[in-house]
Amino acid sequence: MQTALLLPETERDQRQRTRIAPQARRVREDRPALGLPLTIRNLRKSFGDNEVLRGIDLHIPAGQFVAIVGKSGCGKSTLLRLIAGLDKIDAGAISFGEAARPEDIRVMFQEPRLLPWARVLSNVEVGLGRDRASLDAHPRAEHALTEVGLADKRDQWPSVLSGGQKQRVALARALVSQPRVLAFDEPLGALDALTRISMQRLLERVWRDQGFTAILVTHDVAEAVALADRVLVIEEGRIAHDVTVHAPRPRERGSVELASLEGSILRHLLSADDRT
């Protein structure tokens, strides 16, 4: 089922878009290949007797920002782990259009998962994968740290950082290999409300700068509609709704359009509750 919500584009938004365009082109030039498209066919996964995913069919075009929402236990995190290659597929297939290197697909978790015994910069270098030993490892890691605004923390231990800063280091680690698909498993779930909003802006900015395909699993519908081009609602192991968000970027938080879209998705989620 496809629901599309068209919103009028204001003049201000158009102006902003043209202002961003030259910068976006520049990034595209020095990186010939950007996001990878993603095709999933009849994907199934069970844990013991519990069938978590019951046939997922999905195509995500290159560079799209997709949010996956659903109640806990609906299989959204399992789907993400399968996409990221962390668990084995029972049946079906996931393909990325072309052969993807391991460095092309990165995951960011709810927990920062930083090595407490490595300085911030070395933690970011971990993200380089096989390129860790290369000569430009340091500058690349520093560049990624600058990207998330933590260049001055490069020599700190992770234990002295705040929760939001740790998660930004984790983001820099995921970005440093210039991934073509970035999967987020509720990366902002453990942050306070204000830190969440600034992290959402950061995520949107790096996504626009780097052009990777973004897949965000979240339980926060407001976050999903604020960030994503498209919101998938998963119920009982299947994609129940596929909603395209046409609101232009940058999006204004708390705008009427986003709020009404959020409301309609929430109604879908809650009506499923009433049926059972």
Add this chain to the structure above:
Amino acid sequence: MSLIDSLPRVARPLRLPRADGLIQWIVPLAIIVIWQIACVTGLVPTRVLPAPSDVALAGWKLLLSGELVRNIWVSFWRASIGFLIGGSIGFAFGLANGLSQLSAKLTDTTLQMVRNVPHLALIPLVILWFGIDESAKLFLVALGVFFPIYLNTLHGIRTVDPQLIEMGRIYGMSDGELFRRVIFPGALPSIFVGIRFALGIMWLTLIVAETIAASSGLGYMAMQAREFMLIDVVVLSILIYALLGKLADSASRLLERLTLAWHPAFQKR
């Protein structure tokens, strides 16, 4: 060495600036002063406990004759070599059993059985095997040191955060790299707890072994002095054991501070 010392400090301890290094010596010094007064005033007969000044004098005489340095050196050598042998074997088994299920299944049960035999109970057997040779002492020290290091290394490796290991795998770390960057640093705090327990057991074993079967070393010096009723030398040996124990503990603490600088418990605040 106490259990409380070996745990990372969570609460911020009360600290006086500058006096920090001296404050720990107030109690030992006070004990010596009270002890001296008690001996001089005749409160404690010198047949029971010689005055600290007499002990110091005995120490000075033995130092001049070269006997003291030789005996300390012999005991120190035995302690370190025994510790190195037992510690390395314990560390190796801890690593193997922590990393490999097969190795753990194969050896852990046996090791747990051996662990429950008090190693000092083996002294008669060890004397029969090795006589009162160096190897007897080294064997006992190594055996005593083995278990705390084995158990704590194993525990450290088993309790490394699985989420960090998963992270390492996702970011393409090879097995060697995963060990070097994630598993070993994660196990290190626990390994240090093992080392500090092992240091305590090392001295205990050595004292017992040297008093029962030896022809040199601090324990031997104490036993010889007992034969000749030289109570000041006996007390001197005991005090030297205390100092050596403290020295070993301080060394391990220093090492801990250097290698665990990332740990919140060891950061300067």
